[in-house]
Amino acid sequence: MDILLDEDEQVIQEAVRHYFEAECDTDRVRRIEDGGELLDTEMWQQLAELGWLGLALPAMQGGSEAPFTQLCLLFEEAGRALAPVPLHPHTVASLTLADAVAVGKGGPLAERLLSEAAAGESLLTWAWNERLPGTGPEAVTMSAEPDGNGWRLNGTKRFVEAFEGADYCLVAVRSNPSGGPEEGMSLLLVDTKAEGVAGVAQRAMGGDTQSEVAFDNVHVDGDALVGAVDAGWELARPMLERAVVLNCALVVGATRRAAERAFAYAKERVAFGHPIGSFQAIQHLCADMITWVDGAELLTREAAWHIALGMDAALPVAAAKAFTNERCQMVIREANQIHGGYAQVKEFDQQLWYRRAAAWSMRLGTSLDHRKTVARALELG
Amino acid sequence: MDFGFTPENEAFRAEIRDFLNEHVSDGIRQEMKQSAAGHGLGPLTKVLIGKIGDRDWIGMSWPEEYGGRAADLIDQYIFEEELARARVPLNLGNFIEQAPAIMFAGTEAQKKYFLPRIVKGEVTFALGYSEPSGGTDLGSLKTRAVEDEDGFVINGQKVFTTRAEQSSHIYLMARTDPDAPKHKGISIFLVPMDTPGITVRPLWTLPGGRTNEVFFEDVRVPKDTLLGERNKGWYIGASALNLGRAGARRYCTYVSPFEDLLRFLKEDEIGRELAKDPVVQDKVAQLYCEARVAKLFTMRSLSMVRRGENPPYQISSEKVWGPEFQVRATEAASQIMGDYHQLWDEDQAPNGGSFPRQYVSAMVSTFGHGSTQVMRTAIARRGLDLPRE
Numbered sequence: 028m029d030i031l032l033d034e035d036e037q038v039i040q041e042a043v044r045h046y047f048e049a050e051c052d053t054d055r056v057r058r059i060e061d062g063g064e065l066l067d068t069e070m071w072q073q074l075a076e077l078g079w080l081g082l083a084l085p086a087m088q089g090g091s092e093a094p095f096t097q098l099c100l101l102f103e104e105a106g107r108a109l110a111p112v113p114l115h116p117h118t119v120a121s122l123t124l125a126d127a128v129a130v131g132k133g134g135p136l137a138e139r140l141l142s143e144a145a146a147g148e149s150l151l152t153w154a155w156n157e158r159l160p161g162t163g164p165e166a167v168t169m170s171a172e173p174d175g176n177g178w179r180l181n182g183t184k185r186f187v188e189a190f191e192g193a194d195y196c197l198v199a200v201r202s203n204p205s206g207g208p209e210e211g212m213s214l215l216l217v218d219t220k221a222e223g224v225a226g227v228a229q230r231a232m233g234g235d236t237q238s239e240v241a242f243d244n245v246h247v248d249g250d251a252l253v254g255a256v257d258a259g260w261e262l263a264r265p266m267l268e269r270a271v272v273l274n275c276a277l278v279v280g281a282t283r284r285a286a287e288r289a290f291a292y293a294k295e296r297v298a299f300g301h302p303i304g305s306f307q308a309i310q311h312l313c314a315d316m317i318t319w320v321d322g323a324e325l326l327t328r329e330a331a332w333h334i335a336l337g338m339d340a341a342l343p344v345a346a347a348k349a350f351t352n353e354r355c356q357m358v359i360r361e362a363n364q365i366h367g368g369y370a371q372v373k374e375f376d377q378q379l380w381y382r383r384a385a386a387w388s389m390r391l392g393t394s395l396d397h398r399k400t401v402a403r404a405l406e407l408g
Numbered sequence: 409m410d411f412g413f414t415p416e417n418e419a420f421r422a423e424i425r426d427f428l429n430e431h432v433s434d435g436i437r438q439e440m441k442q443s444a445a446g447h448g449l450g451p452l453t454k455v456l457i458g459k460i461g462d463r464d465w466i467g468m469s470w471p472e473e474y475g476g477r478a479a480d481l482i483d484q485y486i487f488e489e490e491l492a493r494a495r496v497p498l499n500l501g502n503f504i505e506q507a508p509a510i511m512f513a514g515t516e517a518q519k520k521y522f523l524p525r526i527v528k529g530e531v532t533f534a535l536g537y538s539e540p541s542g543g544t545d546l547g548s549l550k551t552r553a554v555e556d557e558d559g560f561v562i563n564g565q566k567v568f569t570t571r572a573e574q575s576s577h578i579y580l581m582a583r584t585d586p587d588a589p590k591h592k593g594i595s596i597f598l599v600p601m602d603t604p605g606i607t608v609r610p611l612w613t614l615p616g617g618r619t620n621e622v623f624f625e626d627v628r629v630p631k632d633t634l635l636g637e638r639n640k641g642w643y644i645g646a647s648a649l650n651l652g653r654a655g656a657r658r659y660c661t662y663v664s665p666f667e668d669l670l671r672f673l674k675e676d677e678i679g680r681e682l683a684k685d686p687v688v689q690d691k692v693a694q695l696y697c698e699a700r701v702a703k704l705f706t707m708r709s710l711s712m713v714r715r716g717e718n719p720p721y722q723i724s725s726e727k728v729w730g731p732e733f734q735v736r737a738t739e740a741a742s743q744i745m746g747d748y749h750q751l752w753d754e755d756q757a758p759n760g761g762s763f764p765r766q767y768v769s770a771m772v773s774t775f776g777h778g779s780t781q782v783m784r785t786a787i788a789r790r791g792l793d794l795p796r797e
Contacts, residue, residue: 028417028482029410029711030704036409096409290792305795310788311781317792318725321708322701329704332411350697398693399686407673407692408684 030325032100039082039093040100046077047108053376059111060234065192066150067111074112075147083118084125088138089145095269099276099331103324106280109383113152113189113235115273117144120151120197123214123266127253136216136250140195152193153266154184154240162267162392162400164208164260169242171200171213178202178215180223180245186390190226190238193219198242203257212259215251217242233386267391268344269334274391275327275351278384279320282355285380286316289362309365316358323351345392345400352388352397359384411707413482420483424490427463431456432494440497441754449497449574457498457529460491467503467527474511474523481714485656485706492660500657502526506533506579509596513636513644522598534572534601536580536622537645540565543775544782546581546642547590551624553582553597560584560597560634562605562627568776572608572620575601585639596641597633604628614768659706662730662773663699665766666737669744670696672758678748679758688744695737702730721791724783731773731780738767 032040050070059067074080083098084090098118105114121144127133128141143149157168169182180200190196196217203211217224223245226238254262290313293304303309326347333340359381363370370377402408413421439450449457460466469484470476488500507526510518525531542548551564562582572578578599585593599606605627610618636644673683673692682688705726712719741763742749751757752764774780788794 028413028707029714030707031711031715032409290794293794301797302795304788305797307781307785310794311784313792313794314721314725314728314784314787317721317787318729321722321725322704322729325704325708326697326700328409329411329700332409336412346697346700349693350701394694395690398690398697401693401696402689405670405674405692405696407689408680408686 030328036097036100039097040104043079043101043104044107046073047104047110051108051110053109053379056109056111056379064111065189065236066113070110071112071150072147074114075145080114080117080147081121081145084121084141084145085128088125088128088141090125095272095335096328096331099272099328102273102276103280103283106277106282106384106387107284109281109379113150113192115270115277116152116188116193117150118273119266119270120153120195121145122269123153123197123262124151124216124253126262126265127214132254134250134252137253140216143194149194150189150192151195151197152187152189153197153199153270154187154190155199155263155267156186157182157184160186161396162271164212164263167199167201167208167212167263169198169200170204171202171215174246177246177248177251178213180215180217180242180247182242184240184242185237186229187226187238187240189236190219190240191228191236195219196240197253199259199263202259209260211257212263213256214253214259214262215247216253217245217247217251221245221247231386232389233383235383235386265334268330268340271344271348271391271397272327272330272334272340274387275323275330275347278351278355278387279324279327281380281384281387282320282323282358285359285362285377285384286313286320288377288380289313289316289365293365303365312361312365316361319354320358323347323354326350341400342404345397345404348392349394349397349401352394356385356388413486417482417486421486421490424465424487427460428490428494428496431459432496440495441760453497454529456496460496460498461528466498466529467507467523470507470511470523474507474519475527481710485710488656489660492657492664498529500655501535502531502533504655504657505535509579509644510598510635513596513640515632517632518598518635531577532571532575533577533579533598534569534575534620534622536566536569536578536599538566538568540567543568544778546594546645549581549583549594551580551582552586553584553595553629555584555631555638559628559630562597562599562624562629564624566622566624568611568619569608569622570619572601572622573610573618577601578606578622581641581645584641588639591642593639594641594645595638596635596644597629598635599627599629599633613772615765617769655710656706659702659726659730662702662734663737665734665741665763665770666695666699668759668762668766669737669741672745672763676758679745682744691740691744695733695740698729698733698736702726702733705729721787724786724791727778727783728780728787731770734773735770738763738770742767 078091079101081090082093082101086092124137124141128137140149144151171178171180196219198215198217200213200215201211202213223243226240229237229239231237293309294302296303330343330347333343366377369375436452436456439453465487467476468479469481472478510522522531539550541550553560553562578601580597580599581594583593584595605625607623609621612618672679709719709723748758749763752761754760
C-alpha cells in the first residue's frame with residue numbers, strides 16, 4: 028500500500044503537464060470553442076505523435092500498453108488544461124475495441140481502426156445514451172435487426188461526443204429485444220458517413236460538440252460487430268466503468284486547476300488593505316476546496332487502480348463519480364466566490380473551468396444514479 | 409499508486425483478528441461498556457491489555473533499542489484498525505504521541521525508564537494541555553512551573569484531562585518563562601499522578617463518560633521530570649500533536665457511527681425494513697463515499713510518512729473531514745432511525761444504545777485535539793501558503 032504516485036506515474040504526469048503547459052494556453056482553448064471547431068487538429072496530431080492516443084492500447088496496434096492508472100493521470104492533466112481535443116470518446120471507444128481484439132472477437136475492421144486510432148488517423152467515438160440517459164443496460168433500446176450478412180439499425184442516440192468529426196462510431200444496440208436488459212445487446216461499428224445516419228449538433232454548456240444522431244434503416248455488414256452477438260453488455264459494462272473514471276479524472280484535473288487559480292487570486296487581490304487570502308473566511312473556504320478536490324482525486328484513482336488490476340470495480344467507480352460530481356462543483360463554486368464579479372465575465376478565464384467541469388459532471392450518470400449502484404453494492408434493501 | 413495490501417499484510421491482520429476473537433470475552437465486553445461509562449479499566453481488560461503488550465504489537469514500529477522491532481508502519485496501521493474495530497479501550501495515544509516525543513526529546517534515562525513501561529501498559533499518560541483560559545491556543549497557557557535547587561514547583565489548573573483518573577502520569581505543559589513571548593516560555597513535564605498536591609475532579613460528559621479538571625497546588629517535582637530543553641515544550645508538543653492526528657485509530661472513530669448504522673440497516677429486523685426506502689439508500693450511499701474519503705486520507709498520510717515526507721496539510725485535512733463526517737453520519741442516522749435512535753437503555757435500544765451516545769459524543773471530534781477551525785487555518789497557511797495578513 029502506497030497510494031501516492033510511483034516513479035513511472037510521476038514521469039507520465041510531469042510529461043503530460045509539461046506538454047499542456049507549453050502548448051495549451053487559454054487562448055488556444057478559446058480559439059477552438061469560439062470558432063465552433065470540433066478539435067484542435069494540430070494538438071491532436073501532436074498527442075498521436077507523443078504516443079498518448081495509444082497510451083493504454085495494445086502494442087500490436089501501435090499502443091504502449093500502459094496501465095489504466097497512467098491513462099487516468101493523462102486525463103487529469105487534459106482536464107487541468109481544458110485540452111480542446113476529443114480524448115474521452117476516442118479513448119473509450121478504442122479501449123473497447125482493444126478488449127474485443129484481446130479475446131479474438133474484434134474482427135478485421137476493429138483491428139484496422141485500432142491501429143488508426145493509436146496513430147490519430149481515425150477519430151472514434153461511441154454512442155450509448157438515448158432518450159433516458161444512464162449507465163445501466165436498460166438505457167439502450169435502439170434496435171438492430173438481422174439484414175443480409177449484417178444488421179439494419181433504427182433509432183436515435185443522444186449526447187454523442189465529437190460525432191461530427193468522427194470516422195467511426197461504436198453504437199450500442201438491442202440485437203435481441205427478448206430477455207433482460209443485460210441480454211440481447213450488441214456493439215456495432217458504424218461509419219459516420221453511412222447512408223441513413225444523420226447527426227444534429229447539440230450545443231452544450233461545456234463548449235464541446237455533441238450530437239443527436241438518427242439511424243434510419245442504416246445497414247452495417249457483419250464485420251461491424253465488436254464482441255459477440257447479443258453479448259454486448261460484457262464489453263459495455265467495463266466500457267462504461269472506464270468512461271466514468273476517465274470522466275472523473277477530467278473533472279478532478281479541471282477542478283484542481285480552478286482551485287489553484289482561486290488560491291493564487293486570493294493572495295493577490297487586496298480588499299480593506301489586506302490580501303483577501305489573509306481573511307479566515309476566505310482561508311477556510313480554501314481549506315475546504317483543497318480537501319474536497321483531494322477526496323475526489325483519491326476516490327477516482329482508487330477506482331482506476333481497481334480497473335487496472337482487473338478487479339470488480341463497480342463500487343469504487345460509482346463512489347468516485349457520485350462524490351466527484353457534487354464535490355467538484357462545490358469546489359468551483361467556492362472558486363467563483365473568491366473571484367467575485369470577475370467569475371461571471373466571459374473574458375476572464377475562470378468561467379472556462381467552471382462551465383466545463385460542471386458540464387462534464389452532468390454526464391455519464393448523476394450522483395443519484397451512482398449512489399443507487401453504491402447502495403446495491405452495499406446490499407441495502 | 410497502490411491501494412492494496414499484500415498477502416503478508418492480510419495475514420498479519422488475520423493474526424490480530426484471531427487473537428482478539430479469542431481473547432475478547434463477554435466479560436471483557438461488559439467491562440468495556442463500564443469503562444466507556446467512566447468506571448475505569450476493569451481487571452479482565454487490564455489482563456487483555458497485558459497480553460497484547462506481550463505480543464510485541466504495541467510500539468512495533470519503534471526502533472529496536474526502545475523496545476520496538478522497527479516494523480512497517482502499515483502493520484502498525486493494521487494493528488490500530490483491528491483494535492479500534494474490536495473496540496478495545498487501549499489508549500493508543502500514548503504510543504503515537506507521548507512515546508515519539510520521548511524518543512525525540514527525552515534523555516537516555518527517560519527513554520530507558522518510560523518506553524518499555526509504556527509498551528507494557530505500566531505507564532500511561534493523560535494529556536495536560538488544555539486550561540480553562542485556552543485549549544488549542546497553547547500560547548495562552550497559565551500553569552506555572554518555577555525552578556529552584558531541587559526541581560520545579562507547579563501551580564495551576566488543567567481541564568478536559570481525559571483519563572487523568574486512571575493514568576499513572578500526566579504529560580504536562582507548563583510555563584517556565586513568564587516573560588518570553590507566548591509560545592517560547594513553555595516546557596513539558598512527565599509528572600506522576602500520585603505526586604502530592606495534584607487533585608482530580610471529574611467532569612461528567614454527555615455520553616456517560618468522564619473527563620476531568622486537574623488542579624496543581626505547590627506540586628514539587630524533580631528536575632528529571634522535564635522533557636527535552638526548558639522553554640522548548642511547544643515545539644516538542646506541536647510535532648507530537650501533528651503525528652497524533654494521523655493514524656488509523658482516529659479514522660476508525662470517525663467512521664464508526666456510519667459502520668454501526670450500516671450494520672443496523674443490514675442485520676436488524678427493523679433496520680432491514682428501513683433500508684428498503686430508496687431515500688434511505690441514497691443517504692447511506694452518500695455517507696459511504698464520504699467515509700471512504702476519510703479512510704483514503706489516512707492512507708495518504710501514512711503513505712507520505714512512510715516515504716519520509718512530513719505532510720504539510722494532509723493530516724489537518726483528515727482532522728477536518730473525518731470529524732465533520734462523523735457528525736453528519738450521526739445526524740443522518742438519527743433521521744433514518746427516528747424514535748429508535750433516541751433509546752438510551754442498553755437492554756431496549758438497538759446496538760446496546762450506541763446510537764444516542766455516538767450522537768451526543770460526535771461533537772468532541774470536531775473540537776478535541778484542535779478544533780476544525782484551527783485545522784482549516786493550518787491547511788490554508790501551511791498547505792496553500794495563504795498570507796497571515
